[in-house]
Amino acid sequence: MKRVVIIGAGTGGIILANALSKKLKAEMKGGRLEIVVFDGSESHVYQPGNIDIAFRGADPKIFRRPITQLLSREVRLFKRPVSRIELDNRAVIYDSGLKMDYDYLVVATGSVAAPETIPGLAEASLNFHRSQEDARRVWEALSTFRRGRIVVLTALPHKCPPSPVEAVFLIDELMRKKGIRDEVEIAYATPYTRAYPAHGIADVVEPEMEKRGITTYTLFNIDYVDPSTKKIYSLEREELAYDLLIAIPPHRGAEVVINSGIGGEEGWIPTDKRTLKIRGLDDAYAIGDATDIPISKSGVVAHLEAITTAESIASQIHGMGKVYLYNGRINCPLEMGGRRAVFVSGTYTRQPERQNPSIAKYLMKRLFNRLYWTMLSGALEPIFNIYLGPPYDVNEGAEGVEEVSRDRPV
């Protein structure tokens, strides 16, 4: 019997497991294949909900569900973490020494917000990326904030590129609602040259920030924070004072990846950005935040990489030999306050373009928050395919066969 092992039940891991179990139903029914998911967490968290928790005071419970409710019944869930990945032995180790062999492995272990990697940052700042509890603490701090300077600071690398900008817009909106906007200075410190790294989106975001009196400090790469004087110092030799510091901390890969010696000291798995295979291997893939692919670490990327990987693994198991190549599509909503949003859309070959913020896009984002749980099951894939096209090109596997481009506008 063949076995696919998936490590991690985040967005990528769950979508992949469910997609594979649909594609390989006959093999599973006939006892020729099993799909195993490892994850030590009780619940799956819809991470974009952290924005609503941190800046709207939403109840965290809305944004989490037991993993067992989200996985197809045919998938075996091991509710425990993997302690080591042995790529050379095609095995994973769990429960301090038990070993499970695999025929195909997918590492979907995500990323971790790590404020402790910058001196002073963990002590000095709050963040809404590490957990729902952290996001809740941001809401509590904002709820009691009356006067002074709030700094939203971005450090690299981090997941969800739109989230820092969404944070400043929603803080502005919150302070206006509370009637204390005149008493509160909002500053945004970013390592980029513009308020948003993709210039087409920066063209939309910057005038809006200016209009709302948000000060942007560009090319500000945090070096360290001195909590005693409440000052942030940058690698570019600048300093910035704060009364309340909300940081998007640098992220790193999962501990199991680092401990297994796969992704260097920061734990980013060396991954081919098109095939999604761990470089140098034919039976192991990495998807989502866990990879070193230079693309946004976001739910949409994890989702589309999972779909691409499911196709490749199913093709290998069916003996078809097709290779599915991720086209780098992203499509991330960016909320700008005032019930308006834009979508940051592009591929590996098409950069995100300027677009007008609209209520329709905001409503699409809100709708997606509700549809997310259904999306994990794979039930919405036919709709995504009609509107957006598949997120991959297909290489038929035989020599000399030309890649078929299916990169459609999004």
Next chain:
Amino acid sequence: MRHVVDARGSFCPGPITELIKTYRKAQPGDEIELLATDPAAKSDVAAWAAKSKNEVVEVKEEQGYIRIVIRVTPKGG
């Protein structure tokens, strides 16, 4: 030491993310060779290098991408 940073295909978050990741680990005197397809890379890297007082030693248009080489100067000096 020369670090090669292949950020081709990255528009969001873009080549600066990859550059900064490597810069944080680099030592004075090291060179970072950045490969990018984002047309904004040239101006972004020039602005970053000017502000952080690092040196851009080469900018070259290759076929379909840009190659930029930066020499790392002592940090915080």
